[in-house]
Amino acid sequence: MASKAIPSETQRAKLERKERAILEAARTIFVNHGFDGARMQEIARRAGIGEGTIYSYYDSKAELMLAVLQQFWDGLTLEAEDVMAAEQATDFFGRLRALAHYHLNTVIVNADFINLTFALRRNNSEVSVSRDHLRHYVAVFDRLFLRGQDRGELRADAVLWQARDIFYGSLEYSARSIEMTMEADRSTRDQQPVVDDMVALFRAHYGAHPEGEAADGTTLAALSRQIEQLTEKVDTLASRLS
Amino acid sequence: MASKAIPSETQRAKLERKERAILEAARTIFVNHGFDGARMQEIARRAGIGEGTIYSYYDSKAELMLAVLQQFWDGLTLEAEDVMAAEQATDFFGRLRALAHYHLNTVIVNADFINLTFALRRNNSEVSVSRDHLRHYVAVFDRLFLRGQDRGELRADAVLWQARDIFYGSLEYSARSIEMTMEADRSTRDQQPVVDDMVALFRAHYGAHPEGEAADGTTLAALSRQIEQLTEKVDTLASRLS
DNA sequence: AAGGCTAATTGAATAGCACTCGATATTATC
DNA sequence: GATAATATCGAGTGCTATTCAATTAGCCTT
Structure with missing residues (x-):
């Protein structure tokens, strides 16, 4: 992609500065015009370089946008980790609330x-790269969840990836719903119910409820789960018979 | 778009046949190559017509794809309604299971x-149309949920759109996870835990827990009985299979 | 500091594509 | 069967990402 030889420090610094300029310009143009609407010429002009020069830094328009997205997601990951580090609450649900709040707001x-x-989910070859960055981002949730399980705050039999999908899937759809209902007003107010609901959901569905003492609902939930599984088994067997 | 005059029946039939041919060809090409990868020339060739003719049926490539997507989503909506109509279970959770199962499988x-x-979520003008079709599709869930609330199976204070986002958002993300883990094997088996989890989640989080009448022990006893019966059924069926 | 070598930069030329349009064929109407 | 209306066609148009031969800038040696 870039140079092979090792230029002097000043030269390297210059290249890096130029690369940053390209990335910065590309980000602006892509965000404003979308992928197809963005013109390489305009990106070049904004970065103060020739059109062809971009191609000695990035092989294609798609790869340029990928670099922009990587930078973006890496930033988000750091932010999310900061949010978790700064959170005072030590229990799972308090921290989950903070993460949900941060994520929902970020997505909006x-x-x-x-x-x-x-x-960008069209060119198959490149999807994988951005997938890595998503994985890196959601690892924040994974760590939180596993820690919750270790400390006995969450059911030990809960499946991590299912919980993760519920968390991020729900929040993304909710974000879209929120965006749709209020296009202009971006206050934090309306996000609160969604965050509350998400925390309540995790508490009800994934929260560990010590068996001995337990509230009513808990045991009921456990039994309900058992029923789900059995019902399913019956269906499967019945269909296999017919 | 199409013709303004009213041609004879045979002529109209011919046009409609041609339109279907275009749609059919477009669907194949779009699915195989994606939006950008699809060539109008190839679609025309496959439909057995000239390239320019497409444009007397559809104004642009994007609109052609939109037509394909509309047809697809309309079909899904009908299927989902059929699934609901055919479902024997009358309680909310049984029907939810059927819908979740259908949707997850469909998405995969x-x-x-x-x-x-x-x-296609780039050209803002056209997004709205596909959004309508999504709305139409998810209405199946909405009806089910509202009915569940009416019958007292679900908490009355639950917010419909939040529940909807949780349902479809989680399932979409889960579908992606499932796709990733098993690229070749498309058995129904692996989807089961996700569906179970979703139903259990709704039961735990949105299920109404009759506070007044039933004492703790009663409800538990009822569920336990249900489990026993189901277990028996499983045994019976299993033995009949072997 | 001059010359030579390598790497970086450039923008005009290339190529690929959606879409247009005048010409042609087909159908409808009298 | 003549004529008008409509449908079809595919070679051309215009717009862009991408390439590449020529040019420039940076660095090292003597």
């Missing part, structure tokens, strides 16, 4: 980037 | 179409 505010990320 | 099998739908 950076809707452009999120859309761009999914817009 | 038709992943191409789902991706295409989101790929």
Whole structure:
């Protein structure tokens, strides 16, 4: 992609500065015009370089956008980790609330980037790269959840990836719903019910309820789960018989 | 778009046949190559017509794909309604299970179409149309949920759109996870835990727990009985299979 | 500091594509 | 069967990402 030889420090610094300029310009143009609407010429002009020069830094328009997205997601990951580090609550549900709040707000505010990320889901070869960055991002949730299980706050038999999908899937859809209902007003107010609901959901469905003492609902939930599984088994067997 | 005058029946039939041929060809090409990868020339060739003719049926490539997607989503909506109509269970959770099962399987099998739908989320003007079709599709869930509330099976204070986002958001993310883990094997087996989890989640989080009448022990006893019966059924069926 | 070598930069030329449009064929109407 | 209306066609148009031969800038040696 870049140079092979090792230029002097000043030269390297210059290249890096130029690369940052390209990335910065590309980000602006992509966000404003979308992938197809963005013109390489305009990106070049904004970065103060020739059109062809971009191609000695990035092989294609798609790869350039991928770099923009990577930078974006890496930033989000750091932010999310900061949020978790700064959170005073030590129990799972308090921390989950903080993460949900941060994530929902982020998804709403950076809707452009999120859309761009999914817009790139066409060229199969490149999808995988951005998938890595998503994985890296959601690892924040994974750590939190596993820690909750270790400390006995969550059911030990809960499946991590299912919980993760519920968390991020629900929040993304909710974000879209919120965006739709209020296009202009970006206050934090309306996000609160969604966050509350998410925490309550995790408490009700994944919260560990010590068996001996337990409230009523808990045991009921456990039994309900058992019923679900059995019902399913019956269906499967019945269909196999017919 | 199409003709303004009213041609004879045979002529109209001919046009409609041709339109279907275009749609059919477009669907194949779009699914195989994605939106950008699809060539109008190839679609025309496959439909057995000239390239320019497409444009007397559809104004642009995007609109052609939109037509394909509309047809797809309309079909899904009908199927989902059929699934609900055919479902024997009358209680909310049984029906929810059927819908979850259908939706998850559909999303996995038709992943191409789902991706295409989101790929089109760039041209704002056209998004709205595909949004209408999504709305129409998810109405199946809405009706089910509201009925559940009416019958007192679900908490009355639950918010419909939040529940909807949780349902479809989680299932979409789960579908992606499932796709990733097993690229070749498309058995129904692995979807079961996700469906079970979803139903259990709704039961735990949205299920109404009759506070007044039933004492703790009663409810537990009822569930326990249900489990016993189901276990018996499983045994019977299993033995009949071997 | 001059010359030579390598790497970086450039923008005009290339190529690929959606879409247009005048010409042609087909159908409808009298 | 003549004529008008409509449908079809595919070679051309215009717009862009991408390439590449020529040019420039940076660095090292003597």
